[in-house]
Amino acid sequence: MIAYDITPIDLHGHLFNVSLTIEQTNDEQELWLPNWIPGSYLIRDFSKHIIGLHAESNGLSLPVKQISKNRWQLARSKHPVTVHYQVYAWDLSVRSAYLDQFQGFFNNTSLCLAVEGQTDLPCELHLHAPPEAPLWKVATGMPRKSGQPHSWGCFRADNYDALIDYPFLIGDLTIDEFIAHGIKHSLVLSGRHYADTSRITADLAKICETQISLFEEAPFQSYTFLTMVVGNGFGGLEHRNSTALLCSRKDLISAHQYEMNDNYQTFLSLCCHEYFHSWNIKTLKPKAFLPYQLEKESYTEQLWFYEGMTSYFDDYLLHTSGIIDEKRYLKLLGDTLSRVERGAGQYQQSVTESSFLAWTKFYQQNENAPNSIVSYYAKGALIALSLDLMLRLQSDHKLTLARVMKELWHEFGKTSIGTADDTVINWLNQYPGIDISDFLKDALYNKESLSLVELL
CATH class of the missing domain: 1.10.390.10 (Neutral Protease Domain 2)
Structure with a gap:
């Protein structure tokens, strides 16, 4: 079991605190962080945002040596090892991590170091409330092990590949649920908005029903639209049972609007696009991506x-x-x-x-x-x-x-x-x-x- 403890410790300083516990390390154990995130084909060097990495074992400091831009090597230890570090999160996009006094978002490609040789092991992620905002809600597609729905607690992934495919959105969230083809879906909004969520979820239900009917089944048991609402922005990134979205406030139709307009159409098209990826890239994908090589470019013509x-x-x-x-x-x-x-x-x-x-x-x-x-x-x-x-x-x-x-x-x-x-x-x-x-x-x-x- 690989365990991660994540706490947003400084909302104004945009810092997540991360502790990684490894029950049993290999000789000269290496840790690494992805250099890119699946679905966004650019080397982004997420490791440049890691601060103050150090390790301990059996109550004593354990030497750590950085051996490349995104790799670290631990000294030998016969006991469980805990690695501590902070991550600077100030990228308001769907690709990495963001934190301020209003909301937080992160992909685990930005926060969670992989343990070389142990990426097939189950992972637990313990998410703790920030002292400054204990009442924030939590939204993610990652299966929950403990805690109430939309609250802080413990989550579990089958392996590292699954772990990095479950983004998290935290804050004063608006959450509206709907059923499509018998499957529970959630629309989650963070940020100030005037959205008519009843209208939006009704339209999303039609889109989701249409797509599941097209493929005759869904490759997920639930689905979440994680949406960061901003003054001006646009973006989406697909995941195995969710999508991370960034949209402008004007793109969400409000209660006093009745006719379809170009802005709302843009938002629904984005949702439709990312949802379609559940079949077309998340499950059906190029052989070159089986598995993803996250430390270097993976080339494909497809x-x-x-x-x-x-x-x-x-x-x-x-x-x-x-x-x-x-x-x-x-x-x-x-x-x-x-x-x-x-x-x-x-x-x-x-x-x-x-x-x-x-x-x-x-x-x-x-x-x-x-x-x-x-x-x-x-x-x-x-x-x-x-x-x-x-x-x-x-x-x-x-x-x-x-x-x-x-x-x-x-x-x-x-x-x-x-x-x-x-x-x-x-x-x-x-x-x-x-x-x-x-x-x-x-x-x-x-x-x-x-x-x-x-x-x-």
Whole structure:
């Protein structure tokens, strides 16, 4: 058992206190912290925020040596070892950790050191109330071992990989629950807002019902939308039974608003996108991510599929679930087409290159980006649209991309087999009367515009 004790000790100083207890250490035991978080393809060096790391064993100080930017080595000990450190948390995003006098948020990739050779062991996380805010609530998808719902207590994960896939949101939270397809879902909001949570949860229920019906089952037993509400911000990151969201206050519809507007549509599309990832990247994923290599880049050509397909379905499912009408949906398609056609990047880079180089070019864009790169989100969505139209036309509307996604998930995702670069092409070729190989190879590996006008 690996145990972590986490306490927000200084809200104004933005500090979490962390203690890691290891029951039995190996000789020259090493500890390490991930350099990136799954779903956000950039080396972020979370270890740079660790302060004052030291260790003790059997009541005595135990020497610790830092051996790389994110690795530490413990001296030998025959007794349990406890490692103490603090983490500076001042990144108001969904990727790392944040703490102030109003709220706190953290991913365990930022707070919890991994124990080399023991990452398969069960983990316990003891979360303690800050002295300055003992009445704050707690929201997470991590299974609870002790404590009342939405309170401080002890949580448990099967292993380190699971531990880092359960973000936490703490503060004066608004929590509204709803049922979709017989599964409990929670909408959690932190920060000042005027949201009509009854309207929002009713709309989210439609979206969730539609997606679970599409795949015929859900890969989770409950789901939580962890939402940080700010004056101006946007972002989302998928997790195994939750999503971390950052949204602007204006994006949450209020009680006096009745008509759908662009801001609220943006929020629902974000929720739909991250929820779809529960199937498409959290369970169905590239073989290169099995398992994740969190200390270095993991390269794949397939982000056009995992982000592009998801970007296509996020708006499409808003329409099929009855949230937006066809006029709004077609405008969203037009916006995506415009984003791709407006820049010269699609003539300089293929979507597979964009995927492979996400670590540098896509996630570190400069002023020349529109001229030199293409978004695997946006052009990937247009490839998905093209495929959906081609499948329908070639099958007399008997085969759709939604059905293909469901069958791919059951074959390669639910089974944890993972996909190779040619899996999608080979899979589509098995359907009688379907001929998309040449189109898809050209769309993925060539640098040219898609012939969407004819298909539409």
